[in-house]
Amino acid sequence: MESHKQVVERLRVTFRSGVTLPIQFRLAQLEAMLSMLEDNEAQIIEALHEDLAKPKFEAVLSEIHMVVNDLCYTINNLSTWMQPSYVGTNLATMLDDCFIRMEPLGVVLIIGAWNYPLQLIVLPLIGAIAAGNCAILKPSEISPSTEKLLAELIPKYLSKDCYAVVCGGPEETKSLLENRYDHIFYTGSQSVARCILQAAAVYLTPVTLELGGKCPCLLYGHLDMKAAAKRLVWAKFFNVGQSCVAPDYVLCTAETRDLLIPFIKEALESFYGSEPQQTKDLGRIVTDRHWNRLVELLKRSEGKVVIGGQSVKEEKYIAPTVVVDVQESDALMQEEIFGPILPILTVKSLDEGINFVNEREKPLALYVFSDEIQIVTTVLERTSSGGFCSNDGIVHMSLPGLPFGGVGASGMGSYHGRWGFETFSHKRGCMLRGWVLERVNVLRNPPYTESNLSWLRWATTAKKRGWAGCSVM
């Protein structure tokens, strides 16, 4: 079996051969990935079910379909994205060809996560392939069925010389990180992200980090409580709360909370029935360790459970749970929940809610429910987050035209659609000059004179709005 070093070397040799550069090659690989998903949909759904008890609906919508969508979008637009983009010139450079050329980086490392084990590794791979790179994939070992399936399918459908899957746990990841890459793309936790940044520093490798955090959900002002509750419940309990963009906690006034809870109850019942443990439409916690963490969190919480609270260890089941009277210092507010527990904190005013959010790390997503556009705008203007969605949750990440990524502690860089292509590309600034106008060039040469300087200043200083400026002729 190949060592990691050998895999990286092999891919680097392939990359140097130039085989990934032509658009036909890239499109062929993307089309092959499409076939991979279409041919193996049933197996993928099965693997996701084994890993997370993921309902078929969720597997299709949030995993397979998201990837297929991005694939089609990329295939349809790749030739446009690959075109050099010509930039504005000025007097001094108006006879020159000045453009930005999109170039691949080389060999990239993509480390996936377990909560959406297909999507979170294949979506970055689409960007990497589209941009002309070779890639090593390291799926999460915590979702072993999907990991195994990917290890089997990727070499079957995609070029083995360009794309490799490496399986294993933290030790293997550590060993992988000892090698040199041209970009590292990591989805996961902040603590591991720090290690990755340290490893990348050795080789000056750029990194994209898709992390998480506590995504706040503010409800304020006049709103359609029933619709808000449905959307909130859907976003929170999708994948049993194990989404990096799930609304982590709610901030609202006490009055809103009292009006909201019955609607949440109603929505939960309409979604999962009166016995959520029985429905096939609710997933399970990924491992015993994660289940223990969540049950422990709930135990340590000093809030009051008003909905749910039940858990069954053998099934890794936790009921959709809502907790009220949660204070800032509560256990539930100290870490990202990543599970089906929704704390509701009360604030007296929108200002207090905004300040609460701003005192914390910048989240990956921020949600506001309100019919009043003023309130939505105020929250948007006065906070920061990776992404923002009003009157719904999660869905902003399904739009391939929007960049998906964090800011501050929730991550750096972005992807999806064209953003993925750009993440894995180098934007090379190119200026093609001719041999004419050497007389003008003479102005810049020593021996320096005042009059040459004034002419050059005139020719190169930006005057008009929108004209590119040029210095130094």
Add this chain to the structure above:
Amino acid sequence: MERQVVDKAREAFQSGKSRSLPYRKQQLRALHRLITEHQADIAQALKQDINKSVHDTTLFELIGLENDIKLAESNLADWAAPWPARKNLGSANDDVYIKPEPLGVVLIIGAWNYPWALTLQPLVGAIAAGNAAVVKPSELSEHSARLLKELLPQYLDEEMYPVVTGGVPETQELLKQRFDHIFYTGNSTVGKLVLEAAAPHITPVTLELGGKSPCYIDRNCDIAVACRRITWGKFANCGQTCIAPDYILCEASIQDRIIKEIGNTLREFYTEDAKNSPDYGRIINTRHFDRVMALKEGCTVAIGGESDGSQCYIAPTVLRDVLPHFKIMQEEIFGPLLPITTVDNLSEAIHFINKREKPLALYVFSSDKKVIKRMLTETTSGGVTVNDVMMHYTLNSLPFGGVGNSGMGRYHGKHTFDQLSHHRACLIKSFAMEGLNDARYPPLTAARVRRAKIVLQSRFCRCSGMCVWAIISTIVSIALLIALLVVLL
């Protein structure tokens, strides 16, 4: 002390002052005034730092900076405005856009070779993007650092844009603090330290580093003009430019001609006695002087070679028949030594370049379009100028930055604004269209899956956009043709 400065800058940022566009414009205008009102002082400081001539000061430091300020000022409203993004059927009624937002407190660490441009151009973008910024000019260009520390607070909001001077200990102390972005210009050794310092805080970093920028001269080109342009770029600022052509690659048959042309040009630019030319610079300090001199080891001098340690003067020097294993080919020269390495042909030149770290800049001189195309498509580098050197740096609509060992990230013009902004994805929905949403709620039936797929799909078919438009426009034109025929007949 450093901690307090950063804390104060963060407080200033959190006050929300810098979010206002008029505030940002006012700061940019003030920065512009600083430069125009103190041109003479800046030139004087640069003369003392690195023997830079007044002309070099204007040309290489100030014009680009002024252009960036003017561009930012006049385009700020456009740059800061949200721009719409593509929707799908499910979001047809929604507002979908990308909103540029400030990051917070940015640390800018400048370099000593162009202490004003390389420290203040990032600041222009930081201000324009609405950030606070801690500015740390290089201590090696100490007169410029001192002048900047004195002047900046007189023109700009002192708490929002503090200047911190000092050497390694002060920089290390600064790097322990938490920033929302770090922008570093310098060498790759310190670049790695910056990345290591940023890691615990998960701070994004822009690194403008360097490397050996190759310069390939094809035998099929105007060699005299090529050599003039190369000479200009190589020996400006005494070779201490991150994008100076580091070494020449050419076929052996043209080496002598190249040496002759460069020699002619050097005499024309700096006279026979470059030491006494007012237009020729000096090495920044003794340490770098010694470093550059040591690189000559084992080389054959074709032009120049003289030096005077007391002045940190090294004559414009060309070295011939340099072999790949020579010391001078192992590190970035950053001085007025120009090695020529011969290759058999273009393929060998490309291979030579690709065996090495990705450079910050790459230069190719040729009248043959095929040669240029091969160089562009078979190599990579931060940026490229063809048939000249360094000029791609000067056009601020081109992104300027490195790749691989030469750096990460890019700036100049709007690119700085983008680099120091967060592009926040925004989806503004209403409570309407709940019926559509219904498709995604459990209990989950096959019918719901089908409906949800349609709503979330970004395209109706897998054919390209052009293809769809082609079909639609063909149908429309046929319809129009039929209508026309009906009318005529």
